[in-house]
Amino acid sequence: MENFIFQNTTKLIFGKNTVKTIGKELSKHGIKKVLMVYGGGSVFKNGVFDTISKSLIENNIKYTELSNIKANPVISKVYEGIELFRKENADAVLAVGGGSVIDTSKAIAAGLGYNGDVWDLYENKAAVKTEIPVFTVLTISATGSEMNGNSVITNEKKKWSVSSPQLFPKFSIVDPSVQFSLPLNQSVNGAVDTMSHVFELYFDRTEENEVMDEYSEGLIRTVMKNIQIVIKNPEDYNARANLALCATLALNNSNGMGRQGGDWATHNLEHSLSAFYDIAHGAGLAIMFPAWMKYVYRENIKKWVRFSEKIFGVNYGSEEEKAIKGIELLKEFYKKTGAPVSLREVGIPEEDLEKLSENALLRGPFGNMKKLDKDDVLKIYKIAY
Ligand code: NZQ
Ligand code: ZN
Numbered sequence: 031m032e033n034f035i036f037q038n039t040t041k042l043i044f045g046k047n048t049v050k051t052i053g054k055e056l057s058k059h060g061i062k063k064v065l066m067v068y069g070g071g072s073v074f075k076n077g078v079f080d081t082i083s084k085s086l087i088e089n090n091i092k093y094t095e096l097s098n099i100k101a102n103p104v105i106s107k108v109y110e111g112i113e114l115f116r117k118e119n120a121d122a123v124l125a126v127g128g129g130s131v132i133d134t135s136k137a138i139a140a141g142l143g144y145n146g147d148v149w150d151l152y153e154n155k156a157a158v159k160t161e162i163p164v165f166t167v168l169t170i171s172a173t174g175s176e177m178n179g180n181s182v183i184t185n186e187k188k189k190w191s192v193s194s195p196q197l198f199p200k201f202s203i204v205d206p207s208v209q210f211s212l213p214l215n216q217s218v219n220g221a222v223d224t225m226s227h228v229f230e231l232y233f234d235r236t237e238e239n240e241v242m243d244e245y246s247e248g249l250i251r252t253v254m255k256n257i258q259i260v261i262k263n264p265e266d267y268n269a270r271a272n273l274a275l276c277a278t279l280a281l282n283n284s285n286g287m288g289r290q291g292g293d294w295a296t297h298n299l300e301h302s303l304s305a306f307y308d309i310a311h312g313a314g315l316a317i318m319f320p321a322w323m324k325y326v327y328r329e330n331i332k333k334w335v336r337f338s339e340k341i342f343g344v345n346y347g348s349e350e351e352k353a354i355k356g357i358e359l360l361k362e363f364y365k366k367t368g369a370p371v372s373l374r375e376v377g378i379p380e381e382d383l384e385k386l387s388e389n390a391l392l393r394g395p396f397g398n399m400k401k402l403d404k405d406d407v408l409k410i411y412k413i414a415y
Contacts, residue, residue, distance in 0.1 A: 040282070045205065101128075138162075166203070206274040230292040243336070256269040320357050324354075
């Protein structure tokens with residue numbers, strides 16, 4: 031196990047009927063006016079907007095709105111939010127939505143503390159330094175953005191991230207029942223993203239971290255079981271609650287303790303897909319993870335044998351056969367949930383693989399299990415085709 035420091039500063043408010051506590055919770059922070067950020071309208075259909083607006087009014091908190099944040103959020107909305115925040119004299123950003131809305135909100139907070147183009151922070155030209163607090167009401171469990179310091183934004187064909195302790199939300203409200211209204215594919219995307227975050231941390235080169243391995247396997251099994259329940263019954267509260275908590279735990283750093291920081295190559299490979307074709311992050315990951323695994327499993331075959339045994343109960347064959355079987359079963363599982371498992375299936379032209387590889391490598395070789403260069407990346411996209 032590696033040495034580590036763990037700190038997570040987000041207060042998590044979890045459970046049924048918690049959204050209506052937003053006004054009271056913000057009051058504890060002395061907030062008088064928020065910039066409320068949300069997406070394309072789901073918050074109106076499922077009643078979340080009304081609950082929040084009522085609670086804010088009851089607690090004398092004013093709000094101004096930044097709407098229409100799209101999935102795979104773009105920098106132009108961040109600029110718009112920064113301007114609106116200043117004009118309206120708000121004192122906090124309130125994100126109401128999923129990763130796209132939360133990441134935009136974090137970007138706005140980061141930009142407000144920076145005397146220059148906020149994109150510089152994503153280019154690593156400057157560090158995040160901001161006093162503006164972000165609060166969230168989560169409506170789709172997937173990214174873990176509700177309890178981490180990451181923000182992922184797209185600028186032209188660059189889908190890049192920034193990470194800072196200053197961008198942890200002060201608190202996040204997670205009521206799993208507001209996710210009853212999610213379309214099936216979005217629930218599946220969320221489950222795939224959650225599993226992918228666990229994989230990124232699980233499949234690195236850390237030796238002998240039994241507790242993190244067992245914890246990770248527990249998260250994976252829980253997601254796999256409960257997404258199948260949700261597919262049959264989208265309004266099963268306990269299944270939603272289990273998925274929601276897994277998603278938060280999968281990327282709040284709790285399962286990265288004593289590890290080497292994870293691999294994250296597959297997220298890079300996926301972000302290029304979203305940057306070019308605007309495909310959903312979870313869908314891209316369902317395609318890319320089995321392909322990446324096929325390419326790198328020999329780097330640490332024992333880990334893949336363990337994965338196959340612990341997740342799928344594979345208990346026959348050579349190490350090689352066991353490792354491969356686990357990867358195949360993962361792909362089959364994704365197929366069963368309705369997630370795409372090939373680039374062809376989502377309509378990406380084969381001749382684009384070259385430019386995708388170039389895009390993924392704009393910031394140089396990446397990955398911890400195996401450092402990937404252009405040749406490796408192209409081969410992985412070809413496996414995924
Ligand atoms: O826009 P609306 O109408 O709200 O619809 C949204 C959106 O279309 C819909 N939705 C959300 N809650 C709903 C709902 N529909 C019905 N009922 C509800 N309760 O879901 C769609 C997807 O929303 P989005 O926020 O894009 O999903 P997600 O949470 O998966 O976020 C994806 C973004 O986060 C980034 C991804 O790359 C992508 O840009 N990530 C952020 C990370 C982080 N900050 O730590 C890490 C991740 O690895 C990831 O990269
Ligand atoms: Zn992800």
